[in-house]
Amino acid sequence: MKSTRELCGLFCSEMQTLTPRVYWAQRHKEIYLRVELSDVQDLDVSIKEHILHFTAQGHGAKGSNEYKFSLEFLEPVKDKPVFKATQREVNITVQKVESQWWERLTWQLKKPVFLAPDFDRWLDESDAELELKVKEDQITKVSMESRVPQDHFHNLKRGYLFMYNLVQFLGFSWIFVNMTVRLFILDSFYDTFHSIADMMYFCQILAVAEIVNPAIGLVKTGVIPAVIQVVGRNVILFVIFGSLEEMQNKAVVFFVFYLWSMIEIFRYPFYMLCCIDTEWKTLTWLRYTIWMPLYPLGVLAEAVAVVQSLAIFNETRLFSINLPWPLRMSISFALILQIYLVFMFLGLFINFRHLYNQRRKRFRTKKRKTN
Numbered sequence: 001m002k003s004t005r006e007l008c009g010l011f012c013s014e015m016q017t018l019t020p021r022v023y024w025a026q027r028h029k030e031i032y033l034r035v036e037l038s039d040v041q042d043l044d045v046s047i048k049e050h051i052l053h054f055t056a057q058g059h060g061a062k063g064s065n066e067y068k069f070s071l072e073f074l075e076p077v078k079d080k081p082v083f084k085a086t087q088r089e090v091n092i093t094v095q096k097v098e099s100q101w102w103e104r105l106t107w108q109l110k111k112p113v114f115l116a117p118d119f120d121r122w123l124d125e126s127d128a129e130l131e132l133k134v135k136e137d138q139i140t141k142v143s144m145e146s147r148v149p150q151d152h153f154h155n156l157k158r159g160y161l162f163m164y165n166l167v168q169f170l171g172f173s174w175i176f177v178n179m180t181v182r183l184f185i186l187d188s189f190y191d192t193f194h195s196i197a198d199m200m201y202f203c204q205i206l207a208v209a210e211i212v213n214p215a216i217g218l219v220k221t222g223v224i225p226a227v228i229q230v231v232g233r234n235v236i237l238f239v240i241f242g243s244l245e246e247m248q249n250k251a252v253v254f255f256v257f258y259l260w261s262m263i264e265i266f267r268y269p270f271y272m273l274c275c276i277d278t279e280w281k282t283l284t285w286l287r288y289t290i291w292m293p294l295y296p297l298g299v300l301a302e303a304v305a306v307v308q309s310l311a312i313f314n315e316t317r318l319f320s321i322n323l324p325w326p327l328r329m330s331i332s333f334a335l336i337l338q339i340y341l342v343f344m345f346l347g348l349f350i351n352f353r354h355l356y357n358q359r360r361k362r363f364r365t366k367k368r369k370t371n
């Protein structure tokens, strides 16, 4: 009968120390080692003076045994290897001290017999450089993104703009449909003002937000074009039509209101889609094209309204300014309106150029994006 110590002696002498198969690959900054050993136990990987020492119990080419190897690296490495045993192998990553490409792995010229290239991870120098560049670019991108301050009110702003555009769209759609029905079915053309004015007042007062929005940075567009647009329309609506009853039954009211609403039933839904990062190409095209005939026609209709109102202002002296002594003069509002007429065409020119640039910018970026 053999004692336990004798049995252990017998068993242990059968467990000779062997070398596992090791595969390697490199990048500029690190070395990857893959040790072909399964069911690993008692794993120990360490680096001392740039020599890697590996010991483990495991199942390799020679069955279950203790496996060992050492590798003296060609160049200095950091002495903290990262290793992980899976069921089939042990993966080790070693950091190089200097980021550079090594011509071989080991200090000794002759390659150890147990060492072979890991073709699954193998890259030549130029490919590794490319990989490194991609990684660095990704890191730069992530760090730049994290540096951009987060806008905590983003959704609130979007929600507000969406609602604003929706209300305007509904308002101008109501005006457009109402006027179309009245024109074609009821044959009513001259009472536009009485049936539409309240809704138009509402929409145009609300449109003051279009000056505020860019002014406080809610939308990225110029304040001046918005001021020209809103002030220009409101002068016509409140001063010319609103204050002169004689103007309210004129045909020009129909043309002005119809042209305004025609443009807005495309512009506001376009903005609504922008708020939810959606694009409908036909709508974008309409928003950036339909103003070409409609803007000059609109301003022309407004100019006709101003010209028609001149005689009424002269006659009624409404809004005339009486200058105090010693001038003792009265400036007719009609004179101010004549000066305003010049500004109207200047405004038309500024906004036409602005819209033309917006159109070019929009379609140029789109083209580039699709290329």
Ligand SMILES: CCCCCCCCCCCCC/C=C/C(=O)SCCNC(=O)CCNC(=O)[C@H](O)C(C)(C)COP(=O)(O)OP(=O)(O)OC[C@H]1O[C@@H](n2cnc3c(N)ncnc32)[C@H](O)[C@@H]1OP(=O)(O)O
Pocket (backbone or CB within 6 Å): 161, 162, 164, 165, 219, 220, 221, 222, 225, 226, 227, 228, 229, 231, 232, 233, 259, 260, 263, 267, 271, 272, 274, 275, 290, 291, 294, 295, 296, 297, 298, 299, 343, 344, 345, 347, 348, 351, 355, 358
């Ligand atoms: C000191 C005062 C002096 C006053 C002098 C008065 C003289 C005035 C005389 C002129 C009279 C003109 C009166 C008007 C007449 C008419 O309306 S005639 C009818 C035809 N009218 C039109 O065609 C004009 C329509 N109006 C507009 O297009 C605009 O109001 C505009 C300001 C002239 C131009 O719009 P703008 O916002 O600058 O361009 P966009 O490309 O559309 O937008 C830029 C970006 O901003 C985003 N955005 C803008 N608004 C909103 C919004 N409400 N909601 C969400 N997003 C918005 C838009 O999406 C764009 O963003 P990007 O897509 O990322 O580029």
